[in-house]
Amino acid sequence: MDDYLKEALEIVRAQAKVRVMTSQEIVSMVRNLMHGLKAVVQGGSGASSPTAQEDAKGKPLDAKKAIREKSIICMESGKSMKVITKRHLAKYGLTPDEYRAKWGYSKDTPLVCKELQRARRKKMQDMRLWERRKKPE
Numbered sequence: 001m002d003d004y005l006k007e008a009l010e011i012v013r014a015q016a017k018v019r020v021m022t023s024q025e026i027v028s029m030v031r032n033l034m035h036g037l038k039a040v041v042q043g044g045s046g047a048s049s050p051t052a053q054e055d056a057k058g059k060p061l062d063a064k065k066a067i068r069e070k071s072i073i074c075m076e077s078g079k080s081m082k083v084i085t086k087r088h089l090a091k092y093g094l095t096p097d098e099y100r101a102k103w104g105y106s107k108d109t110p111l112v113c114k115e116l117q118r119a120r121r122k123k124m125q126d127m128r129l130w131e132r133r134k135k136p137e
Contacts, residue, residue, distance in 0.1 A: 004041075008033035020069050063103040072113045075103045084111040 008030045016026060066073040071080040076092045076099070089099050100109060110117055 002034070004034045004037045005030070007037055022069070063105060066103075067109075067114065069114050072111060075099075082113050082116050 011033055012026055012029050015021070015029065021029075063075055066075055071082060072084055073080050074084050074088065076089070076094070079088075081088075084096075084099070086096060089096060094102070096111060097107065099105075099111070100107060105111075112120075
């Protein structure tokens with residue numbers, strides 16, 4: 001096996017131990033690291049060309065892939081965050097509804113990462129607010 005591949009696999013294995021990664025993220029990271037390590041050793045800058053999934057600024061090209069388990073990537077700024085807020089979108093002259101329309105999300109898609117969305121849903125189910133509103137007769 002190629003030395004660059006071994007090194008890349010070690011780095012990705014360490015990264016996968018500390019955060020949840022999809023198989024696509026793992027493969028992409030191994031590929032990018034392998035090419036980057038090769039470029040550094042051969043005297044290049046180490047900057048690899050953008051992958052098929054991301055453009056030069058690191059933004060995902062497919063808006064559906066921007067919503068991840070532990071983060072959501074803003075398609076306007078390329079920043080990774082847990083929630084895309086109204087305030088953040090206002091910097092780009094957009095409302096959340098305009099952002100969803102521009103990037104092809106459905107109207108009811110929450111602009112939060114999947115982990116936070118699940119946590120909020122569970123908390124609301126545990127609170128059972130609909131039962132508290134019923135008045136005893």
